[in-house]
Amino acid sequence: MSYLKASEIREILKVTQQEDVISFAGGLPAPELFPVEEISEISQLVLKEAGTKALQYTTTEGYAPLREWIAARMNQGLGTSLDKDNILITHGSQQGLDLSGKVFLDEGDLVLCESPTYLAAISAFKSYGCSFMEIPTDEEEMDMDALEKVLSTTSRIRLIYVIPTFQNPTGRTWSLERRKRLAELSSQYNIAVIEDNPYGELRFEGEPLPSVKSFDKTGYVLYTGSFSKIFCPGFRIGWITGDKEIIRKYVLVKQGTDLQCNTLAQMTIAGYLEKYDIDRHIAGIVEVYKKRRDVTVQCIRESFSDTIKFTNPEGGLFTWIELPEGVSARPILEKCLEKKVAFVPGGSFYPGGNKENTLRINYSNMPIERIERGIKIIGEVVKQYMKESV
Amino acid sequence: MSYLKASEIREILKVTQQEDVISFAGGLPAPELFPVEEISEISQLVLKEAGTKALQYTTTEGYAPLREWIAARMNQGLGTSLDKDNILITHGSQQGLDLSGKVFLDEGDLVLCESPTYLAAISAFKSYGCSFMEIPTDEEEMDMDALEKVLSTTSRIRLIYVIPTFQNPTGRTWSLERRKRLAELSSQYNIAVIEDNPYGELRFEGEPLPSVKSFDKTGYVLYTGSFSKIFCPGFRIGWITGDKEIIRKYVLVKQGTDLQCNTLAQMTIAGYLEKYDIDRHIAGIVEVYKKRRDVTVQCIRESFSDTIKFTNPEGGLFTWIELPEGVSARPILEKCLEKKVAFVPGGSFYPGGNKENTLRINYSNMPIERIERGIKIIGEVVKQYMKESV
Numbered sequence: 018m019s020y021l022k023a024s025e026i027r028e029i030l031k032v033t034q035q036e037d038v039i040s041f042a043g044g045l046p047a048p049e050l051f052p053v054e055e056i057s058e059i060s061q062l063v064l065k066e067a068g069t070k071a072l073q074y075t076t077t078e079g080y081a082p083l084r085e086w087i088a089a090r091m092n093q094g095l096g097t098s099l100d101k102d103n104i105l106i107t108h109g110s111q112q113g114l115d116l117s118g119k120v121f122l123d124e125g126d127l128v129l130c131e132s133p134t135y136l137a138a139i140s141a142f143k144s145y146g147c148s149f150m151e152i153p154t155d156e157e158e159m160d161m162d163a164l165e166k167v168l169s170t171t172s173r174i175r176l177i178y179v180i181p182t183f184q185n186p187t188g189r190t191w192s193l194e195r196r197k198r199l200a201e202l203s204s205q206y207n208i209a210v211i212e213d214n215p216y217g218e219l220r221f222e223g224e225p226l227p228s229v230k231s232f233d234k235t236g237y238v239l240y241t242g243s244f245s246k247i248f249c250p251g252f253r254i255g256w257i258t259g260d261k262e263i264i265r266k267y268v269l270v271k272q273g274t275d276l277q278c279n280t281l282a283q284m285t286i287a288g289y290l291e292k293y294d295i296d297r298h299i300a301g302i303v304e305v306y307k308k309r310r311d312v313t314v315q316c317i318r319e320s321f322s323d324t325i326k327f328t329n330p331e332g333g334l335f336t337w338i339e340l341p342e343g344v345s346a347r348p349i350l351e352k353c354l355e356k357k358v359a360f361v362p363g364g365s366f367y368p369g370g371n372k373e374n375t376l377r378i379n380y381s382n383m384p385i386e387r388i389e390r391g392i393k394i395i396g397e398v399v400k401q402y403m404k405e406s407v
Numbered sequence: 408m409s410y411l412k413a414s415e416i417r418e419i420l421k422v423t424q425q426e427d428v429i430s431f432a433g434g435l436p437a438p439e440l441f442p443v444e445e446i447s448e449i450s451q452l453v454l455k456e457a458g459t460k461a462l463q464y465t466t467t468e469g470y471a472p473l474r475e476w477i478a479a480r481m482n483q484g485l486g487t488s489l490d491k492d493n494i495l496i497t498h499g500s501q502q503g504l505d506l507s508g509k510v511f512l513d514e515g516d517l518v519l520c521e522s523p524t525y526l527a528a529i530s531a532f533k534s535y536g537c538s539f540m541e542i543p544t545d546e547e548e549m550d551m552d553a554l555e556k557v558l559s560t561t562s563r564i565r566l567i568y569v570i571p572t573f574q575n576p577t578g579r580t581w582s583l584e585r586r587k588r589l590a591e592l593s594s595q596y597n598i599a600v601i602e603d604n605p606y607g608e609l610r611f612e613g614e615p616l617p618s619v620k621s622f623d624k625t626g627y628v629l630y631t632g633s634f635s636k637i638f639c640p641g642f643r644i645g646w647i648t649g650d651k652e653i654i655r656k657y658v659l660v661k662q663g664t665d666l667q668c669n670t671l672a673q674m675t676i677a678g679y680l681e682k683y684d685i686d687r688h689i690a691g692i693v694e695v696y697k698k699r700r701d702v703t704v705q706c707i708r709e710s711f712s713d714t715i716k717f718t719n720p721e722g723g724l725f726t727w728i729e730l731p732e733g734v735s736a737r738p739i740l741e742k743c744l745e746k747k748v749a750f751v752p753g754g755s756f757y758p759g760g761n762k763e764n765t766l767r768i769n770y771s772n773m774p775i776e777r778i779e780r781g782i783k784i785i786g787e788v789v790k791q792y793m794k795e796s797v
Contacts, residue, residue, distance in 0.1 A: 048459035056462065056671075057454040064447040069438035072446065072639035108498060108665035115664045119534055124514060140663030144509055249462035251670030273530030274505045275498035279669050280641030281446075 026136065026361060029350075033359045039391035042359040044185065044334055045382040050302050051249045052289065059288040060281060071281045077272045079106025079256070080283035086290050087242065087256055095217075096231030097240075102261050105268055106254060106278045110215045112271075113241035113257035114141040117176065117211050119270050120263075122147045126175040129167060131159050133366030133375070135185045135213065138178055147175070149368035157192045158184060161199070168206045177203065177210045181229055182217040183333025186366045186377035190331055193226055200232035208237065215243040215255070216333035218299050221307040223331040236260035244286055246334070247299050252282040306334070306381050312388050313380040320396025322403065334381040337363065344403060345373040352398045358391045416526065416751060419740075423749045429781035432749040434575065434724055435772040440692050441639045442679065449678040450671060461671045467662045469496025469646070470673035476680050477632065477646050485607075486621030487630075492651050495658055496644060496668045500605045502661075503631035503647035504531040507566065507601050509660050510653075512537045516565040519557060521549050523756030523765070525575045525603065528568055537565070539758035547582045548574060551589070558596045567593065567600045571619055572607040573723025576756045576767035580721055583616055590622035598627065605633040605645070606723035608689050611697040613721040626650035634676055636724070637689050642672040696724070696771050702778050703770040710786025712793065724771040727753065730789065735763040739785070739792050748784045 026042070033040035063071050078084065084101035091097045107113045114137075122128070124146035130138070132151030139149065150167060153160045159179060168174065179199065181191035191199075203210045212229040230240040236259070243255035257267060271277070289295075313336055314329050321327075326339040340346065346362035353359065363375025376395070380388060416432070423430035453461050468474065474491035481487045497503045504527075512518070514536035520528070522541030529539065540557060543550045549569060558564065569589065571581035581589075593600045602619040620630040626649070633645035647657060661667075679685075703726055704719050711717075716729040730736065736752035743749065753765025766785070770778060 043464075045464055048463045051459045051462045053454055053458055053462065057451050060450055061447050064443055068443055069441045072441045072443065072641040073438045074433075074435055074635075074640045108668075111663075112665040123536075137663060137666070140659075144660060144663055146513075245464075250464045251462040253665065253667065253669050269530075270534060273501075273527060273534055275502040275643065276527070277643065279643050279672055282669055282672070 026365060029359055029361065032354060035357075038357045038359055039383065039387050039394070040359040041378045041380065041391060042361050043382060044379055046246050046250060046334070047302070047305060047381055050305060052293070052298060055289055055293055056249070056285060059292065060285045063281060063284045063288050067284060071284050073280065075277055075280045077105075077268050077277045079104070079278060080280070080287055083283050083287040084256070086287065087258075091228070091240075091242070091258065094225060096227030097258070099258060103258050103264055105257050105264050105271060106283060107241070107257055107271070108253045108255070108275070108278055109245055109250070110213060110241040110243040110255040111137060111141065113239075113255060114138050114211065114213065116257065116267050116270050116274065117239060118142045118145040118147070119274070120266055121175045121209055125173065127171065127173045129164065129174060129177045130368065131179055131184065133186055133363060133372070134178065134368070135180060136365055138213065139368050142176070142178070151367060151369055154187070154189070156189060157195055158187070158189050159191070159195065159199070161195055161202070164199075165202055168202060168208065174208055177208055178213065179210065179229070180213045182214055182226065183219065183330055183335070185216070185333070186335055186361070186363060187337040188328040188330030188333055188335045190226070196226065196229045197232045199229050200234070200238055203233065203237040204235040210238045212238060212240045214240060215246055218247050219303055219306060219334070220332035221303060221310060230258065236263065239263070247295065247302065248286060248289070252279070252286065254278060254282055254286055303332075309380040309383070309385060309388060310336070312385045313378060313392060316389055316392035317396070320393045322400055325399075334379055336378045336380065338376040338378060340374040340376070340399065341403070342374055344406060346376045347373060349376075349395070349398055349402050352402065353395055356394050356398070358394045360395065416755060419749055419751065422744060425747075428747045428749055429773065429777050429784070430749040431768045431770065431781060432751050433772060434769055436636050436640060436724070437692070437695060437771055440695060442683070442688060445679055445683055446639070446675060449682065450675045453671060453674045453678050457674060461674050463670065465667055465670045467658050467667045469494070469668060470670070470677055473673050473677040473680075474646070476677065477648075481618070481630075481632070481648065484615060486617030487648070489648060493648050493654055495647050495654050495661060496673060497631070497647055497661070498643045498645070498665070498668055499635055499640070500603060500631040500633040500645040501527060501531065503629075503645060504528050504601065504603065506647065506657050506660050506664065507629060508532045508535040508537070509664070510656055511565045511599055515563065517561065517563045519554065519564060519567045520758065521569055521574065523576055523753060523762070524568065524758070525570060526755055528603065529758050532566070532568070541757065541759055544577070544579070546579060547585055548577070548579050549581070549585065549589070551585055551592070554589075555592055558592060558598065564598055567598055568603065569600065569619070570603045572604055572616065573609065573720055573725070575606070575723075576725055576751070576753060577727040578718040578720030578723055578725045580616070586616065586619045587622045589619050590624070590628055593623065593627040594625040600628045602628060602630045604630060605636055608637050609693055609696060609724070610722035611693060611700060620648065626653065629653070637685065637692065638676060638679070642669070642676065644668060644672055644676055693722075699770040699773070699775060699778060700726070702775045703768060703782060706779055706782035707786070710783045712790055715789075724769055726768045726770065728766040728768060730764040730766070731793070732764055734793060734796060736766045737763060739766075739788055742788045742792065743785055746784050746788070748781045750785065
């Protein structure tokens, strides 16, 4: 079923490839911010200095200097104590999810997740034959008492999958207290947690929070990160972090899966990180996305009736609109597509289905004029639809 | 168990990273033949012309011009009738195997393979909980009567995995007749075949043969190919070919696995193929490998007793030595490692184990002086060991 949903989104994304369509549907970073010239320069430099080593097979673990940088970065910003042997380079954070399914899941196992959650995580895990149990969420995301109740009463739970910072699709962020509590529950019930954090570096305001992994005392928390949103997604370079013993297991599994990630791409990122100031680059992305977030939120306030709820995200790529109960986003999408505006209906993000009164809005990929125009159109369609439904 | 074997080989490969070790253990192409300068030039050109498109997310299927080239190449050289929609770009041919496991295999299913077969295919499939049945082989590889007998008497067979051209580890090539027969049996018993062909372009002599896929009338044959051995392995770009309906399924599965392959790497290969003559480049590789094969075979003839058997491969990267029954290659490896020479004991290539009197020799990665010295040392150790064992 999740595959069906994925293909549904593929259909929406096909429509959005038309130039004149205003699309809030994808999760694409703003391409005008990719460091094209720097990448061209550094990749030449790598090929000149490392020569054939940049094109040959290398270790499955990944390029050591890149893994060292990632460990240091996480230790500095996320409260962890890691070194390179805690890190495996993966094909984006998406592959960290797939490998986690391979390591942890068998037919009939259970994965707990936020309700709603990242659609492609559902696809990744579901291919290993698991089922899902959604844990209810509020403004601070997962309800920890509900989680504990499920953990204490349910068998065959193998993974808890969460996106604690600027969640996809809701844009919400877990509080410090809930992060601590999740790490504690993971230890107490011996259940692995996957902390997925592809957007965490893109904070517009508020204080950065330590990762769930930083509170992990028993080694049950794994963490996936990515260069897709802070560098470029086309390189397909991300990573998974965990205790050394479990990472060794992931390395063996990745070896059988695809041997390793692109050598030159890994060396190019490492070269860029050495020569250029990634913090300055990220600050540039944050500045642009913050403006787009501001415009999106402002337009939602102006164009929608006040019976809706929505997130004002502190960072990341998405906001999330909740329509009144009983209003479905699917016929609204159809009307919007006629007017050349696209978004993803929120129902797709619930593994169990049947929550249809929600919309995910991506604001990172378009200039603000298009955002203004697009949100206004969605707002009008929603108002019209709600009027007709009454 | 296959993971254990993979890790065993990792240990051997670690030893071989010492500069003074003569290694026949890996499967590495000769790095001095990688087109470093052309890659540097073309990747700059791609970034200049395509700009941010070369760094953004793209379709899961892969870069269309590259898929078109692959289809045309296969049609020309392998007797197929394909277009780009028969092709999915994968992270090396290895990922084609992994995705095949995901598409076809459940816990308890059975995979048929040549005896011996490619070690990392065993790892790839085994992670989906299957078991293996080895079909006996001779000079023309798989015994087709034995295969038919198994097909007609065994349940839960889901895949037949074969490497018909310059097989890994044996270096042997399937005859035309067996290729036809395999395609027929696949149709007759409705069992999918994976035809793995990473070495087929590297033919030193003899007539090229059509692929098994070219005889496929019912769409049960899948084919995996790779740029690793004809361009460079560090890019991690290969492909899987099949009927359009099944490839659509693979695309959905890959989407959940890692979204897509590196955009810039795909465009760079396509750019290279447009500007440069890959046939000339391949001819250069063939010239070098043929000499190395000649020296390897010559040295084996001179340094080993005539109670051994070995392959004189018509192409590819490997030859295969069979010692007399009862002689194990593992203690021989230990002695060779003391003398700083490495190879992979053949036992690792039998999913069921217990065939220990074989050695795989890779000749593509070293200059001929080192090959001469290394084979001589292995020959001496083998002779000494056989004398002591008598």
